[in-house]
Amino acid sequence: MMRALVAPLYGFLLAAPLIVVYYSFSPGVVLEFPPKEFTLTWYENLFERQRLVQAIGVSVFVATFATAVALIAGVPAAYALTRGRFVGRHALAALFLSPLVLPGLVLALGLLMAMSTLAPGLVGTVWPLLGAHGLITLPWVIRAVSASLETADPHLEDAARGLGATPLAAFFLVTLPAIRPGVTAAAAFAFIVSFGNFALSMFFTSGTVTTLPVAIFEYIDQFQDPTVAAASTLVIVGTAVLVGLTAPPRKMELP
């Protein structure tokens, strides 16, 4: 009985992405159901749209950079927040996770104002995008890595220290291998969050520097054809591959 009740809910959750995938193979601009035939025309058209292709490149670059920054800064921070015992730890943890719930557009507006006051030379470059995306991916990494550290046994690391390992060696040889699935999942998540983020990019795109969600948004505004459905489908497939490679559902830990 439960299954009959929840099946429509799962249908509801998948409806929007599935209709986009379906539309990408639609021969005409008007969405038709049931389909008369399928076509790959819109995929060909996609590669002739310079702005969309460029945006894919920019998004990959920004997401890669943001993920790297988030890992380099986030893994040590997660370690200190879960293992350290110092005053203000909880307040700091709350601050570090706050970008997860604060309005993205407001954070972006703050960055825009800070940049135009303190570093106007950066306006129009890729740097503000990198900063904004670093800010939004960092809390995801801190949260996912903290969750893994909480389940990892701290005594193993103490044992390694007792046997003469330096703190750094104990971390890299004992703790890191233990939390590796969490770190991998965090990296995949950070990449996906950055790749899909829209609000934080809105103020920082211009000319050739446009992320894919913004380019999709602009395209929807101007044209009505399934080209962006094709782009979206490629992203969905790419994401599925990334998730499949880094976090097989069997071992998947919820963020």
Next chain:
Amino acid sequence: MHMRRDTKTSMLLLPSGAIYTALLLAPIALLLRTSLLPEGPGAPLEGPLSLSSYAALADPYYGAIFVRTLRIAALTTLFCLLLGYPLALSVSRSRGTWRRLQLLLLVSPLFVSVVVRAYGWMLLLGNRGLVNSALLSIGVIDAPIRLLYSEGAVVLALVEALLPFMAISILAILDRLAPELEEAARGLGASKFETFRHVTLPLSLPGALSGALLVFMVSMGSYATPALIGGARIRVVVTEIYTQVMAVFNWPLAASLSLTLLALALVVAQLARRLEARGL
């Protein structure tokens, strides 16, 4: 020895601390500073400190926008609660492949960009969308009805986007409940519904509360969904901020709108913490 080690450990916070200072705290300070400049279309961002940008918010136009934003967030939270519970219960009661499949289905929408999902809803609900053409073809309606660009459509799309967060939040608590509690209630003669009503539901409320807080805050601050699904007709605080920045060039007003929204978010979070402390 311990003290020294913890000082060393807290040094690990430095890289993140630098990032948050430069990219979160300093920008919020500058938002505050900008909000205190004289407001007006194309305001030059200089002049004496003033509260004019906050006084401007007293206009009923902005009052209506704040009320609509809160209403949309409240409705989204309500529907997420109603739909999130059955989902979480269903996952927590199943085992093996069915459980793994459900978890995968539950988190998979999170991996699709919010713009792509909003686009999907536009294709479904637009005038030439799937829903309208289905209704036309079976003769329920003679002309397309407007589904898009309505508050209902914005809530629908937000519920779809945030339901996984709610379900996961409730599930986290349900998975930790000792099955013996439910078994004991059943053994004492309670029906399945009574067991749920008097045992499972009260014990899982903290998960529902934290899920509700998350959903409320995120829907209050979401931009892409109201911008695409609500359009110019359904203005919420965040889309208004965008308009003030990019079209009206009234940065002080955009800043005061932003800070008022942040303050509202903090109040909501504080209320939720109170409720939690009272043992809800």
